[in-house]
Amino acid sequence: MLKIINLTCTRGDRSLFAGLNFDVKPGKLLHIRGQNGSGKTTLLRTLCGLFLQDTGEVQWGGKNIRSLQEEYRKQLLYLGHHNAIKDDLTGLENLHIEAQLSGEKISEKQCWQALEKIGLRGYEDLPTKALSQGQKRRVALSRLLLSKAKLWILDEPFTALDVSAVDFLQSIIRTHIENDGIVLLTTHQEVSLTSGQSQQLQLGN
Amino acid sequence: MFSTFLIILKRDLILAMRHKTDVLTTLFFFIIVVSLFPLGVGIEKSTLQQIAPGVVWIAALLASMLALERLFASDYADGTLEQMILTPQPLSILVLAKVLAHWLLTGLPLVLIAPLVGLQYHLPANSVVVMMLALLLGTPILSMIGAIGAALTLGLRGGGILISLLVLPLYIPVLIYGSGAIADSMLEGVTVRAYLQLLGAFLILALVFSPWATAAAVRISSE
């Protein structure tokens, strides 16, 4: 469903990667590997449409994402380095706003449940600036429980998570894949999800 | 689409209410600047009446511009702006909601405090009314045009000064007609309708074109 054709990206003066070709079908996970500075984040951002490539095309369902625009973004969930949550809002408020912006009809009750599921019971109503790094990351990740997007692009999603949260996240991702979703992620950590049969892409020389 | 607009508007207003100082600093800056001019220029009634139109507008320009830095800065820093770009909603609507919230917090207070300025500068009642109308029409234009500058300079050092360099020349038409309206309102037998109509026309033009330009600028800055 996601197809990359002859993708070349330069950032500043450096050429990050050139002539990249790959595709990811529904029900598959792609683990993008590479050293720091090899262009992993830029690749993910290009696939989101945040960054414009030099040459080549990103296709979703056979159509260029530049022409799909909103249709593509409806299918996309991106979790970058930032948590994308407002410190002054509670976890609940953050999640509810984000869910509504994604175009889905999500009730506040569903948000409570999602936050509880991800291990933030009792913390849903606190301003997120009162939470620890790991807890903030959990708030950011709670989106995954409510999202109906098919394509998940996750940049270092396991950062700042403790062991139980890492396990939980892996199970969420596995469920998504089993339901024919697509996941692209980068991670430095050794997790069972990415060792074994997942697709791998190595960037950088 | 309208509901998304309201969501972002509500969000920004709630965030501002949890940090009330931001709102008040812009207002007080305006009051201070307006209060400084008589001390520097002269406190005679006729002098004050003469400089009032210009002073009010320059203070409004500067206050608007200083507040612009905060329009997108926090969302840019914590990644929420990026997520706004990625939602299926049109970015220009989200941006317009943010600008409206920004104006309600930094522009509208200036309109409401205008009678105080009228008092300080010995302006007749009808001029105060004209001042409020002109500010009501003009300050949203300042917010909208300024938003383009704020979006272009996201994350850059020299933020505030750079925004002023880019945006102040673009404020000139609002300055000229805004102050012209107040000045003419103090003359006998002159109607200020034409000024206000012009400002109204600019407001509509800004409403139509600036969200699109601001959204483009946000995308450029978020690469």
Next chain:
Amino acid sequence: MSINWFKYASPASFYPLAGKSIPWFLVCAALLSLFGLYWGFFETPDVLTEQKEYYRIIFVHVPAAWLSMWLYIVLVAWAVIGLVFNTRLSYMLAAAIAPTGAMFTFLSLWTGAFWGKTSWGTWWDWDPRMTSQLILLFLYVGYMALQSAIDETRRADRASALLAIVGLVLIPIIFWSINCPDPNQCAALHQRSSLKTVEANILTAMLIMALAFWSYSFGVIFMRLRNLILERERNSKWIKPLVEETS
């Protein structure tokens, strides 16, 4: 024809073309300036109303003002092409034009001040055209400031392109508001003569000087462009032999 058009769209092929044309443009500029100034000094009346000999400064002032405005339009044209086609050379051209445009704007302001002083006794009097030139200078400076404030080339190019376009869209409104601050009585404010009433010889001299300034602009802009190309494309393969040549 379309093949030829895009042939020079890459920095690599435009670089030598620009290099060869620079001397021609500069020589042309020098010759045209001499010719224009000659015409201006010897073929035109000695006295224009009460302004005596000093009025001749308009042979620099007016063409400089024209160039400042035309160059801004050309800059925006290249910025638009860059944004639409995502071509690096277009952005480099826009960036190369800006300093020359700013220079001409400043020149028109400076010569305008001299003209004002000698003709009306004041260095500056906020008349609409001079004020508009001042604002144009601010727009150029803003463009250059934004370019230099952003480290990343791509973002710098695209951001300043957008800024220039917004500037161009607003310029008519800005100039109009300066020209016509009182919407109730606009007609009264046109005090200067328009081109039609200018004597033929004076107009000729101004046109020749305008051509000279255009030639100069091409030459200088291409020089700046070549430097920009060398700087930005320094990692490209075709640059290496050039660098080895000069070192």
